[in-house]
Amino acid sequence: MIRSVIVCLLALLSIPSNASAQSCVGNPVAVQVLGSGARANDRASSSYLLWIDAQARILVDIGGGAFLRFGQAQAKHNDLSLVAISHLHPDHVSDLPALLWLTHQDQARKAPLPIVGPSGNDVAPSFPTFLSRLFDEKTGAFQVLGPTLGATPPKRGGGVRLDVGVVDVTKAEPSIVFDRQGLTVTALGIPHGDLPTLAYRVQTRDVSVVFSSDQTGTTPRCVEFGEGANVLVMHLAIGAGATSGLQAAPAVVGRVAQEAGVGRLIVSHIDLFDLDAAIAELKKFYTGPLTVGADLQCTSVR
Numbered sequence: 001m002i003r004s005v006i007v008c009l010l011a012l013l014s015i016p017s018n019a020s021a022q023s024c025v026g027n028p029v030a031v032q033v034l035g036s037g038a039r040a041n042d043r044a045s046s047s048y049l050l051w052i053d054a055q056a057r058i059l060v061d062i063g064g065g066a067f068l069r070f071g072q073a074q075a076k077h078n079d080l081s082l083v084a085i086s087h088l089h090p091d092h093v094s095d096l097p098a099l100l101w102l103t104h105q106d107q108a109r110k111a112p113l114p115i116v117g118p119s120g121n122d123v124a125p126s127f128p129t130f131l132s133r134l135f136d137e138k139t140g141a142f143q144v145l146g147p148t149l150g151a152t153p154p155k156r157g158g159g160v161r162l163d164v165g166v167v168d169v170t171k172a173e174p175s176i177v178f179d180r181q182g183l184t185v186t187a188l189g190i191p192h193g194d195l196p197t198l199a200y201r202v203q204t205r206d207v208s209v210v211f212s213s214d215q216t217g218t219t220p221r222c223v224e225f226g227e228g229a230n231v232l233v234m235h236l237a238i239g240a241g242a243t244s245g246l247q248a249a250p251a252v253v254g255r256v257a258q259e260a261g262v263g264r265l266i267v268s269h270i271d272l273f274d275l276d277a278a279i280a281e282l283k284k285f286y287t288g289p290l291t292v293g294a295d296l297q298c299t300s301v302r
C-alpha cells in the first residue's frame with residue numbers, strides 16, 4: 001500500500017506542470033513551445049523550436065527551464081541550424097549557458113552553431129558584448145565556456161563553438177539573418193520599451209512562421225512583419241484591462257493577428273493573470289484559429 005502510494009506520488013511529480021509532452025516528429029513543419037511562461041514558475045520561460053521533418057532546426061530564445069524542455073522534446077544540438085535570441089531579458093536567454101555547456105566527450109556538436117541577437121543601446125549591451133561578458137576566457141562569468149567564442153579548448157569542458165551574428169534593431173527593413181539549407185530567416189526590431197528586441201520570421205518550403213517576442217504591438221511594422229504568416233506566435237504577457245509600456249494588451253495581440261491575416265495564432269509568455277479573461281478580450285479582436293501555449297505543445301504548420 002505504502003509502496004503504491006509512493007509510486008503514484010513519484011508519477012505525479014514526474015509530470016511537468018503545463019507540459020503536454022507532445023512530439024513534433026512526423027510533421028513536415030511544426031512549432032513546438034518549449035517554454036510558454038515568463039516569470040511564473042509553473043511554466044518554463046520563453047523558448048520555441050521550429051521542426052522540419054524529424055529535426056529541430058531553429059531555436060528561438062531559451063529562458064529559464066527551457067534547456068530541460070529542449071531535452072524532453074528530444075531536440076539535438078547537431079540538428080540546429082540557428083539559435084535566434086529576441087532580447088536580453090532573463091526570461092528569454094538565461095538558459096543559454098546550460099545549452100552550450102557540453103564537453104567534447106559528449107561529441108554533441110563540432111560544427112559552429114549560428115546564433116544571432118539584437119544590437120545594443122544604453123540599457124542593454126549588444127549581443128556580441130553580452131556573450132563576451134558571459135563566456136570570455138579571461139573576463140567572462142563562465143570562463144570555462146571560453147571555447148564557445150573561439151578560445152582553445154581546455155582538457156575538460158569547452159562548450160559549443162558559436163558563430164555570432166547581430167541585427168541592428170533600428171533598421172527600418174527586415175534583415176536576413178540566415179538563408180540556406182532550405183530556410184530563410186529574417187529579423188526586425190520591434191517596440192519593447194527601451195530594450196532592443198527582435199521579432200523573427202522563418203520561411204521554409206511554402207510556409208512561414210513568425211515569432212513576435214515581447215512587444216507593445218503599437219507600430220504598423222508589427223502587423224506588416226506578421227502579414228500572411230501560417231503561424232504567428234505572439235506574447236500574451238498581461239491581463240485584460242492592464243496596460244504596459246513593454247507588452248501588448250490582449251486586445252492589441254488580437255488586433256495585430258487579425259490585421260496580419262495569419263493562419264493560426266499561438267499565444268504564449270503567460271504569466272500570473274486571469275488567462276480566461278485575457279483570451280476573452282483577445283477574441284473580441286481576433287476571430288481565427290487560436291492555440292493557447294503550453295510547454296512541449298506541438299503545432300503543425302500548414
Ligand SMILES: [Zn+2]
Binds near residue numbers: 038092269
Ligand atoms: Zn519576456
